[in-house]
Amino acid sequence: MRTPLYHEHLAAGARMTDYHGWELPAQYGGILSEHAAVRQRAGIFDVSHMGEILVSGTGALGFLQILLTHDVRRLETKPWVYSPMCGTDGGTVDDVIVCRYDGGFLLCVNAANTEKDFSWIRQNAPSDVTVENISERFAQIAVQGPDAFTLLEKADLSAVLLQSNTGYTGERGCELYVAPGDAPKLWRELTAAGAVPCGLGARDLLRTEAGLPLYGHELSEDISPLEAGLGRFVCFDKGDFIGRDALLRLRDSPSRRRLIGLTMQGRAIPRPGYAVLGDGIPCGAVTSGGVAPALGCNVAMAFVTSEAERYTIVIRGKEEPAVLAELPFYRRRK
Amino acid sequence: MRYYSKDHEWIEVNGETGKVGITDHAQAQLGELVFCEMEPPGTVLAAGDMAGAVESVKAAADILTPVSGEITAVNDALADDPVPLNTAPEENWLFTIRLSAAEELDALMDEGAYKVFCHE
Numbered sequence: 001m002r003t004p005l006y007h008e009h010l011a012a013g014a015r016m017t018d019y020h021g022w023e024l025p026a027q028y029g030g031i032l033s034e035h036a037a038v039r040q041r042a043g044i045f046d047v048s049h050m051g052e053i054l055v056s057g058t059g060a061l062g063f064l065q066i067l068l069t070h071d072v073r074r075l076e077t078k079p080w081v082y083s084p085m086c087g088t089d090g091g092t093v094d095d096v097i098v099c100r101y102d103g104g105f106l107l108c109v110n111a112a113n114t115e116k117d118f119s120w121i122r123q124n125a126p127s128d129v130t131v132e133n134i135s136e137r138f139a140q141i142a143v144q145g146p147d148a149f150t151l152l153e154k155a156d157l158s159a160v161l162l163q164s165n166t167g168y169t170g171e172r173g174c175e176l177y178v179a180p181g182d183a184p185k186l187w188r189e190l191t192a193a194g195a196v197p198c199g200l201g202a203r204d205l206l207r208t209e210a211g212l213p214l215y216g217h218e219l220s221e222d223i224s225p226l227e228a229g230l231g232r233f234v235c236f237d238k239g240d241f242i243g244r245d246a247l248l249r250l251r252d253s254p255s256r257r258r259l260i261g262l263t264m265q266g267r268a269i270p271r272p273g274y275a276v277l278g279d280g281i282p283c284g285a286v287t288s289g290g291v292a293p294a295l296g297c298n299v300a301m302a303f304v305t306s307e308a309e310r311y312t313i314v315i316r317g318k319e320e321p322a323v324l325a326e327l328p329f330y331r332r333r334k
Numbered sequence: 335m336r337y338y339s340k341d342h343e344w345i346e347v348n349g350e351t352g353k354v355g356i357t358d359h360a361q362a363q364l365g366e367l368v369f370c371e372m373e374p375p376g377t378v379l380a381a382g383d384m385a386g387a388v389e390s391v392k393a394a395a396d397i398l399t400p401v402s403g404e405i406t407a408v409n410d411a412l413a414d415d416p417v418p419l420n421t422a423p424e425e426n427w428l429f430t431i432r433l434s435a436a437e438e439l440d441a442l443m444d445e446g447a448y449k450v451f452c453h454e
Contacts, residue, residue, distance in 0.1 A: 027365065030365070031365060031366055031391045031392065032366055201365070201391060204392075205391065267369055268369070268371070269368070290391065291368050316371070
């Protein structure tokens with residue numbers, strides 16, 4: 001599948017890659033320079049592959065309270081809410097962003113999960129709720145970086161259907177939802193204003209530095225949000241919701257695995273799947289890892305099942321020392 | 335004489351020893367290289383064994399020795415700064431190896447055959 005910006009990417013010399021069936025830019029000039037642009041100025045990302053599901057009807061808000069782990073009533077004071085969506089066993093079906101839209105609620109979901117989420121939501125919806133997969137109505141452009149909002153002032157935003165001041169980079173910025181036909185013009189205006197086109201390679205570095213989970217790595221149907229360090233998005237006191245009982249049991253279980261951050265002491269680069277040893281004993285595996293240019297070292301997120309004094313990561317047969325680090329690795333200056 | 339492997343390495347043979355590096359095709363596929371690490375001199379390898387790895391921002395790639403022998407030197411400058419592997423891959427060797435079975439070179443490609451291989 002191609003996004004409405006496919007030809008913009010080719011014209012800009014992007015190297016394209018397959019991402020869950022979508023042809024998306026892996027990089028344009030270089031991953032490191034794209035990363036630097038977002039940390040220092042502003043970058044833009046084509047995130048049109050993201051799915052959008054509209055939940056509407058008189059029972060919509062009550063249903064979302066059951067469907068999602070976070071308290072959706074926060075939308076009374078906030079324009080958007082991030083929340084995991086769990087199965088009855090507490091595993092994560094997906095993580096989503098919700099906002100009010102078109103008289104109902106729009107859920108922005110992971111591209112690879114769109115069909116699965118749509119089925120799950122429809123299957124659980126009561127009769128006074130309508131669920132529609134309206135992904136084809138939107139292209140999405142993320143503008144991220146310290147200069148993101150200054151740059152927006154230079155573009156014609158009249159075609160923007162929805163602006164969500166969210167992102168996946170650890171920088172300030174927003175995600176602009178537009179009709180697919182309006183996306184190329186907005187993309188060209190933003191790049192002309194100085195936004196640097198960035199691909200999936202830079203996006204992965206940026207979100208790893210920012211300690212943000214990637215579905216399929218830090219979250220999955222076998223991983224609960226509590227284990228992934230997303231407990232602040234699980235609201236036990238809001239009433240019942242799908243997965244509540246399982247998550248309560250897990251919350252009180254002393255033996256659950258947990259996500260930790262590790263920074264490497266040497267120059268070896270941790271990658272997903274590498275084994276983690278705690279005090280010399282296997283205790284987990286890397287879920288995301290790589291270079292962290294903003295920190296000047298290499299970092300990993302990993303699930304571990306036990307606490308240790310000393311951690312190492314096995315890289316090509318060698319135990320490379322790592323130090324426990326607080327997540328996120330990178331925090332922007334306010 | 336320079337030979338090329340299907341794993342996108344080149345070996346420049348001079349007498350009993352060969353210098354081994356990665357091809358332009360390999361560096362282009364990997365992207366920006368940030369780290370490389372070779373087995374130390376004295377390591378004895380059979381053709382196809384892992385002699386080390388080069389790592390780009392997005393992936394790690396094993397370096398498989400195209401011939402059997404003993405590593406005699408490692409280009410330490412690249413460990414500190416692997417960027418020359420991106421900018422001039424065919425001029426920067428990763429390690430040198432003393433060949434123990436020179437006839438293995440016959441199984442490798444010359445430059446012309448390698449170019450065809452890359453376009454297949």
